[in-house]
Amino acid sequence: xxxxxLGVFKFSSCxxxxxxxxxxxxxxxxxxxxxxxxxFPEATRADDVGHYDIAFIEGSVTTPHEAEMIQDIRARSxxxxxxxxCATSGGIQALKNGADTAAFIDAVYAHPEYIDTLDTATxxxxxxxxxxxxxxxxxxxxxxxxxxxxxxxxRTPQTPAHATCIDCKLAGHVCVMxxxxxxxxxxxxxxxxxxxxxxxxxxxxxxxxxxETANTASLTAxxxxxGADRRQIHRLLxxxxxxxxxxxxxxENHD
Amino acid sequence: MTATATKDVTPVxxxxxxxxxxxxxxxxxxxxIGPVRRDGAVVYEPVSSVADLPRGWVDDQxxxxxxxxxxxxxxxxxxxxxxxxxxxxxxxxxVLWRAGDGAxxxxxxxxxxxxxxxxRGCELAAIAVQDKVFLDGPYRDPHYAARRAAAFIVxxxxxxxxxxxxxxxxxxxxxxxxxxxxxxxxxxxxxLAEAGSDAGGMILSAVPTRPATQADLDAxxxxxxxxxxxMGRAINTEGLADLLTDNxxxxxxxxxxxxxxxxANCTMVxxxxxxxxxxxxxxxxxxxxTRESRWASCFTTEFSYVHGGAVRPGAKSRYRQWMTHxxxxxxxxxxxxxxxxxxxxxxxxxxxxxxTEEAAAIRSDxxxxxx
Ligand code: SF4
Ligand code: SF4
Ligand code: SF4
Ligand code: SF4
Ligand code: SF4
Numbered sequence: 001x002x003x004x005x006l007g008v009f010k011f012s013s014c015x016x017x018x019x020x021x022x023x024x025x026x027x028x029x030x031x032x033x034x035x036x037x038x039x040f041p042e043a044t045r046a047d048d049v050g051h052y053d054i055a056f057i058e059g060s061v062t063t064p065h066e067a068e069m070i071q072d073i074r075a076r077s078x079x080x081x082x083x084x085x086c087a088t089s090g091g092i093q094a095l096k097n098g099a100d101t102a103a104f105i106d107a108v109y110a111h112p113e114y115i116d117t118l119d120t121a122t123x124x125x126x127x128x129x130x131x132x133x134x135x136x137x138x139x140x141x142x143x144x145x146x147x148x149x150x151x152x153x154x155r156t157p158q159t160p161a162h163a164t165c166i167d168c169k170l171a172g173h174v175c176v177m178x179x180x181x182x183x184x185x186x187x188x189x190x191x192x193x194x195x196x197x198x199x200x201x202x203x204x205x206x207x208x209x210x211x212e213t214a215n216t217a218s219l220t221a222x223x224x225x226x227g228a229d230r231r232q233i234h235r236l237l238x239x240x241x242x243x244x245x246x247x248x249x250x251x252e253n254h255d
Numbered sequence: 256m257t258a259t260a261t262k263d264v265t266p267v268x269x270x271x272x273x274x275x276x277x278x279x280x281x282x283x284x285x286x287x288i289g290p291v292r293r294d295g296a297v298v299y300e301p302v303s304s305v306a307d308l309p310r311g312w313v314d315d316q317x318x319x320x321x322x323x324x325x326x327x328x329x330x331x332x333x334x335x336x337x338x339x340x341x342x343x344x345x346x347x348x349x350v351l352w353r354a355g356d357g358a359x360x361x362x363x364x365x366x367x368x369x370x371x372x373x374x375r376g377c378e379l380a381a382i383a384v385q386d387k388v389f390l391d392g393p394y395r396d397p398h399y400a401a402r403r404a405a406a407f408i409v410x411x412x413x414x415x416x417x418x419x420x421x422x423x424x425x426x427x428x429x430x431x432x433x434x435x436x437x438x439x440x441x442x443x444x445x446x447l448a449e450a451g452s453d454a455g456g457m458i459l460s461a462v463p464t465r466p467a468t469q470a471d472l473d474a475x476x477x478x479x480x481x482x483x484x485x486m487g488r489a490i491n492t493e494g495l496a497d498l499l500t501d502n503x504x505x506x507x508x509x510x511x512x513x514x515x516x517x518x519a520n521c522t523m524v525x526x527x528x529x530x531x532x533x534x535x536x537x538x539x540x541x542x543x544x545t546r547e548s549r550w551a552s553c554f555t556t557e558f559s560y561v562h563g564g565a566v567r568p569g570a571k572s573r574y575r576q577w578m579t580h581x582x583x584x585x586x587x588x589x590x591x592x593x594x595x596x597x598x599x600x601x602x603x604x605x606x607x608x609x610x611t612e613e614a615a616a617i618r619s620d621x622x623x624x625x626x
Binding site: 178 | 293294295296298319320321322323337338342347348513514515516517518519520523524534535536537538539540549550552554555556557568569570602603605606607
């Protein structure tokens with residue numbers, strides 16, 4: 001069996017998720033042994049041509065060029081997998097959705113005429129069929145390795161969609177919400193990071209996006225009981241997954 | 256380590272130095288796990304002396320809140336916190352077998368030898384529940400069995416109850432029932448110690464103690480009676496199993512579903528919840544695979560997923576399943592209650608959903624209807 005061809009593509013993003021792939025140091029050697037990394041601008045100089053067995057997409061669609069490019073990659077790929085919050089829900093740049101993009105451009109750039117952007121930052125799944133989405137801002141190295149290992153043997157990756165609270169309890173962390181009243185999005189956030197923030201006595205800020213059956217309204221009601229005001233609750237939900245419906249809706253309820 | 260025969264049943268009294276000697280004696284061939292203060296809570300971790308214990312600290316607990324504060328000088332003035340002995344006997348993750356090169360190798364049976372210091376009545380009852388689950392049926396868990404057989408239990412009778420405790424209703428505390436090797440009750444600056452097994456009697460006779468007086472026994476009984484009078488919660492168990500099982504469509508399930516986050520904290524902290532799932536962990540560069548079990552929860556979609564979707568799609572059916580299992584169908588399954596009244600699920604629920612309040616609400620509605 002010939003080695004599967006992998007392409008790693010960057011859309012509007014910070015490169016953090018691709019760097020997580022590079023950060024897999026030791027494991028990457030094993031990956032390089034079983035996968036033909038055909039296109040990965042962060043790591044190789046190969047040209048983007050031909051068919052990909054696996055295409056990893058980082059970033060959201062925020063320019064007309066990207067909207068065309070994703071169609072082309074989809075047409076040339078067997079499994080198209082998104083990496084991270086930008087590709088999966090739009091990322092922090094989706095804060096511009098619903099705002100006045102032209103005014104932002106005028107305020108930020110010395111030469112607004114050079115900027116060619118869409119009014120929205122949208123997830124890849126708004127444009128093409130996505131075979132698997134890996135959450136996180138950035139993605140977790142552990143989940144990435146699981147994704148590659150599972151894809152190679154042809155099984156579904158184990159990336160449970162349950163609450164971060166489960167991972168928090170498995171790790172033996174003490175709940176910051178119950179012991180300190182710290183606002184924590186863990187109960188509505190997709191697991192995957194191993195409850196990193198509560199492990200450092202901080203609340204989860206939802207970088208893996210909504211979990212399955214997220215009850216965001218009940219959580220925000222409790223955050224208010226614990227002393228958070230509307231503005232804090234709004235801001236808590238308007239970060240890396242601002243565009244995820246379960247977070248956006250509840251943020252709007254706290255406008 | 257919990258044979259019922261005892262070598263020496265005469266209670267003795269340990270000073271703090273005596274307790275240090277007990278810990279040292281246990282540490283000779285076991286890892287001693289006890290209460291320590293970490294990140295604003297009392298959790299169970301390795302201890303090596305009395306100095307590691309949360310002396311002079313107590314907790315205030317209510318639905319969704321837990322705060323520690325200083326009070327008195329007791330070693331065991333706190334009540335149960337977020338961790339339970341389940342973490343050691345039935346750990347969050349357990350490798351079951353490894354496969355590769357065409358062979359399957361079962362994981363060697365667990366070898367840990369624990370001594371648990373500070374097991375409360377509700378917790379000893381919870382260990383008895385998990386014994387039934389893992390040891391009595393046709394599918395014994397050999398890792399649990401090995402850890403359990405090697406464990407030495409130092410129980411502590413509560414002399415202070417917490418805001419979410421309801422062991423009196425569940426008849427599991429505040430005095431620990433038999434099943435311990437040694438039971439301690441804090442009296443002033445000392446500890447009354449009673450052996451509950453030969454091993455317990457032997458180790459007590461090997462550490463410095465003094466004989467207990469009637470005044471010591473009275474002080475211990477008064478302390479336990481004090482905790483009994485302090486129960487933060489109560490639940491009426493009369494006919495409760497049928498009440499829940501017979502009312503799957505009671506409107507209260509919708510009320511609780513509106514609040515429930517499906518976050519599974521209640522099941523993670525519950526000392527009797529035993530459900531697990533299995534994950535395959537594949538190597539990248541070979542056919543090696545590890546099969547691991549990990550704590551699961553009936554509050555997830557994955558738990559009841561069958562082809563085409565989840566049998567319990569949301570909070571209403573999940574909370575109902577959980578509560579009905581704890582207080583009702585556990586009786587049919589194991590001939591005992593699945594709830595020991597420790598109150599953890601109430602305290603550690605981020606939105607403070609309270610199993611005692613839910614049970615009372617369903618009961619009072621039905622009684623008001625004359626049902
Ligand atoms: S700290 Fe946050 S993630 Fe952890 S259990 Fe509490 S609410 Fe859940
Ligand atoms: S429920 Fe009872 S036995 Fe358990 S900690 Fe509270 S008082 Fe002690
Ligand atoms: S159901 Fe709640 S109170 Fe009962 S044993 Fe479990 S955690 Fe403790
Ligand atoms: S309540 Fe749920 S998690 Fe706990 S033992 Fe029952 S089915 Fe399992
Ligand atoms: S009852 Fe509380 S702890 Fe349990 S799943 Fe619902 S919100 Fe989470």
